Amino acid sequence: MFDLRPETAEDWWEVEALYDLCFAPGREALSSYRLRDGVPPVAGLSLVARDPNGILAGAIRFWPVLIGQLDALLLGPVAVHPTHQGEGLGGYLIQDSLDRAAEQGWARVMLVGDAPYYGRFGFTRLSGVEMPPPTNPERVLGLELKPGAWENVRGKVTRHA
Numbered sequence: 001m002f003d004l005r006p007e008t009a010e011d012w013w014e015v016e017a018l019y020d021l022c023f024a025p026g027r028e029a030l031s032s033y034r035l036r037d038g039v040p041p042v043a044g045l046s047l048v049a050r051d052p053n054g055i056l057a058g059a060i061r062f063w064p065v066l067i068g069q070l071d072a073l074l075l076g077p078v079a080v081h082p083t084h085q086g087e088g089l090g091g092y093l094i095q096d097s098l099d100r101a102a103e104q105g106w107a108r109v110m111l112v113g114d115a116p117y118y119g120r121f122g123f124t125r126l127s128g129v130e131m132p133p134p135t136n137p138e139r140v141l142g143l144e145l146k147p148g149a150w151e152n153v154r155g156k157v158t159r160h161a
Helices: 009-022 089-103 115-121
Strands: 003-006 047-050 056-067 070-080 108-112 140-144 155-159
Touching: 003 089, 009 047, 009 056, 009 070, 047 089, 056 089, 070 089, 089 115, 115 140
Parallel strands: 070 108
Antiparallel strands: 003 047, 047 056, 056 070, 056 155, 108 140
């Protein structure tokens, strides 16, 4: 059983260490990080999961972005400590945070990731939505939290002011 709660400022460096452990060196050079520079993660949606001993087992963050004048959530990164991988924690973090995003009134979520994995949560390829290069357009995925939220949404993804 995991204790899932919103990330706080006290969690920041421990979460960063988890991301460093789970992702390749240079992860911050990815184009999605340019959309996060100087923008705080969305309060209440960026979550940490701790095991019964209080040890960080997983984390997920969301960032506000713009597509034209439309708000969207950028999901990521999501990471699970290697000692807890294969236990369903990643899926739990994703589904719980998506439920919270819907409760907060967000309409659309996007990410850069593997369609076979994220498809089980309802994510599909977004055509016409352009992440900063060198992002592979086949990996740009979206999910509607409100029906029709991605209809006719086109354009470049930019940092939220």
